[in-house]
Amino acid sequence: MRQSQLLLNTLRERPSEADTEGHGLLLRGGYIRQLAAGIYSYLPLGRRVLRKVEDIVREEMERAGVQEVMLPSLQPAELWMESGRYGTYGKNLMTASDRHGREFVLGPTHEEAVTSLMKNEVSSYRKLPVRVFQIGTKFRDEKRPRFGLLRGREFIMKDAYSFDISEEGLDLSYRTMFEAYHRIFARCGLRFRAVEADAGTIGGDGGSHEFIALSAIGEDTVAVCGHCDYAANLEQAETVAWNGANAGFDGAESVSNTPPETRDEAAAGSVSFSLPEKFHTPDVRTIDQLAAAYSLNPEQIIKTLIYRADGESVAVLVRGDHEVNELKVGKYLGAEDIALADSDAVEAAAGVISGYVGPVGLGLPLLVDHAVAAMTEGIAGAGEPDFHLRGVRPGRDFSLARVGDFRNAAEGDECPRCREGRLTLHRGIEIGHVFKLGTRYSGKLGAAFLDASGREQSMIMGCYGIGISRLLAAVAEQNAGDGTIAWPDALAPYAVQIIIVSVKEEAQTALGDKLYGTLQALGLEVLLDDRDERPGVKFKDSGLIGAPQVVVIGREAAVGRVEYENRLSGVKETLGLDEAVLRIKEHVNNSRI
């Protein structure tokens, strides 16, 4: 492609609408443009990268024996009512009514549509398993669209669905997809982790994994073990009761084998300790203030938080250095809706302003995180303004009837799987998600088959998504910086860019054209900057286009020499034309995947 003909309008400055480095790069480089909040057009550069992602995904799906289909965006609302998701999706669901007043959902995903299809197409175990996928546009009426393509209202997904006759079949489908996802993300040049995850509104409880592209701007946090292969979304990551992260607790290992309940009864029965002692803590309403004012470690403090769970108040106790995990609390309670109580609700439920709530004498159900239950004694709010208690003993001073894992994993936690490594936390972008759905949809929508003995059974389903447009954005985040990007070979809009520094110099133009012809004849995608622009403009644009290899044709064109740059390795060399072609061929051959 001659750049003079390319529809490309680069921006000098990062537009104010850009939330992140990657988003800024995609806007500045003219890859995408916003038409409305969370709704983007893809310009030629962006469309090229997107197609490369699509092609890789399609190839790997086909290699995994997944058949391509295409399901409509317009889905009768009745289908979503049948599955129960019309309600649970709520305002995130975009809908449209036809001229006869019939309501349609603009599909944010296609479980209902594909299950309803399979119900009619397959009736015997002999026609299973079936795995299908599609690549297409999805709609989701996000409350706050942001980060460009990362949280949009119209976006591109690959969604796939498996239908098996047994749990073992599902396991195989799931594993097949899991492996295909690894290949896809690796081919796209992403730094990513597969982590255990919560199934969210998609539902099903057979298990699920997220694929997370590591990035500081990601909305997800994952916990990763440095020793074994344990990795989980922070929402989901398990914690153990004790761990060496508790700096004041070196002997933890030996104690951790005693379950808190046992230990606590023993403590209460056999040893005599003094009762909690009240001390004056005026204007101290946060853990940090308390720790600072009284030279305490946060891990010595018991934090008592009031939550509203499906309209009921409960107290959750975690250590001062820990964070409550609302998902875990909700699951424990079987509550659909869980949120921190506001200050009025705290006062109404606990009888004291927030900051001084404590477990002792509190007339609410207490959910005690197992790290709190494992404390010998701690400092807690006194339940009256301007006072805290020291010497508060779990089990003696408050009930341990409800002990569990109620907190987020923290940096340095002992790994819950191998119990040897330590967890580190990383921010990341969710780019894929695989779920074992079981019969959640097939049961509700009646997608059944006759098994070998003629009995009717629900199909066992899995579903598998990749955010195609998100993946593009994640790759941009990982590879963009300071107004430039280096696209991985597999996704680059052009494999090579040739820059003619001055098109007024005949020697440069001739050499550029020659190289352009040579590389095109090799089947490479080449962009030739043949524009009559200042060198500064050309180099700036080149940084935004981010071809992995660039050949600059400048003054030395007269003696047949060019500057070769490999953006991925950082190598820059001045070479003869043939040598440059050789370098390019070598790199391309080495990067084929």
Next chain:
Amino acid sequence: MRQSQLLLNTLRERPSEADTEGHGLLLRGGYIRQLAAGIYSYLPLGRRVLRKVEDIVREEMERAGVQEVMLPSLQPAELWMESGRYGTYGKNLMTASDRHGREFVLGPTHEEAVTSLMKNEVSSYRKLPVRVFQIGTKFRDEKRPRFGLLRGREFIMKDAYSFDISEEGLDLSYRTMFEAYHRIFARCGLRFRAVEADAGTIGGDGGSHEFIALSAIGEDTVAVCGHCDYAANLEQAETVAWNGANAGFDGAESVSNTPPETRDEAAAGSVSFSLPEKFHTPDVRTIDQLAAAYSLNPEQIIKTLIYRADGESVAVLVRGDHEVNELKVGKYLGAEDIALADSDAVEAAAGVISGYVGPVGLGLPLLVDHAVAAMTEGIAGAGEPDFHLRGVRPGRDFSLARVGDFRNAAEGDECPRCREGRLTLHRGIEIGHVFKLGTRYSGKLGAAFLDASGREQSMIMGCYGIGISRLLAAVAEQNAGDGTIAWPDALAPYAVQIIIVSVKEEAQTALGDKLYGTLQALGLEVLLDDRDERPGVKFKDSGLIGAPQVVVIGREAAVGRVEYENRLSGVKETLGLDEAVLRIKEHVNNSRI
């Protein structure tokens, strides 16, 4: 692909929802399934064919220098108000509101979105011309969805747009697209015609062509000259005043050079004829009845039809064997809304019941088709019940102030272009449409550029559509019959199907597997029917899948012989395995395009 693993559910009978042969085939063969009226899912076979169409279109667009983009389906309603199409599209527009109550149009086409994009991306003549295309889903809330994929509410289109700095530039863009379209439809194996067309709601008046796939079930009619290359949509096809199709008028050629107005004044002035004569025609209210009852040729009769044009009544006169062309009438009058008056309105406007309306003494504007103006005399309604007039002379007995081309071209008409050939009429399916838009959108939406002298000018636009899903349906219509189809090589879901007649016979299975491996190694897309089904079922399914080449492995497998069938040429041969492979290779090499 092993057929035992293919998601394919064929139907024994043509479902009642199928309107046409092709639609029935696509349903029976499990290519598509209806989710709601006019909304379809594509199953693996259908998706494969669709992808082949998409690939051909994409290749030819790129070859023509058109750059791929992707514009959103959700478009702010304001954009459509700005262009004025929010109103003109009316109920065909599908809309959705977001959670904040902002209204979006689900794009049925993207003139507004692309013009608004170009307005921001391109400001100088130096960056033009630009041509872009996309392939994606469109929405149109059809009043009566029908014929399967031919008139759906959610469908797949390729739409392209060109932006030039001058009319000459647009001409070049238009011609480039026109030629690309020819290649695309030829590669898809279609029998088609490019015809002059009306621009419809897309607008613009620089000209437009439709590409029509010939098919008896098509909703369009095209007139084609047998001598020159004139071809036009019936809506648009010009007619000449006289032609040999008028059986009673052999000397037409010599007379046609005299304009009706001149001739008619001459006739009125110099020759004396008797006045029109009333005759009794009870219960005769149609041309056919009149012609039958009085042994007349329809071309001797003057048909007077009352229309309502933007609320006003007008009379249109055409010969008894001709049909009024409402589009031509509307254009002549500059009317937006034109429709035949109902019987009450006829009576109110003409003072007589329909069937007896005539031009003599009628107090309405008379639009006289030039073929009527050219008649010496004719028979017409008398303007009172149960009577007609004979000897009615145009110009003498009614005004020729408004003479024009107001009729549809008819089979056998003289060609308006070469005046030598005769027109034949054909039914067809519109599969593509190219338009010269000029500045209709760029003017309204402010997409301007600075020309070489620094003056601001509106971009000169063209737009170019192909109905991708429609094209699939059109190919099916042209190639389906009696429960079978023979897909053209370029679109076939599989190039070759191998049928193992009995999978219980080891010799057959072994030979089938061997051939399957050999053909796959050649890079061919092969479907192996390895199912444990009765031969009758297999052959029926094979007919529905329609691979151009089929190898049947039956009894003679034991001696290494197979039956080779070429569905396109009709050849069937019994061959050794190697010979069969050779035949297949030959056919594939010959069919590459």
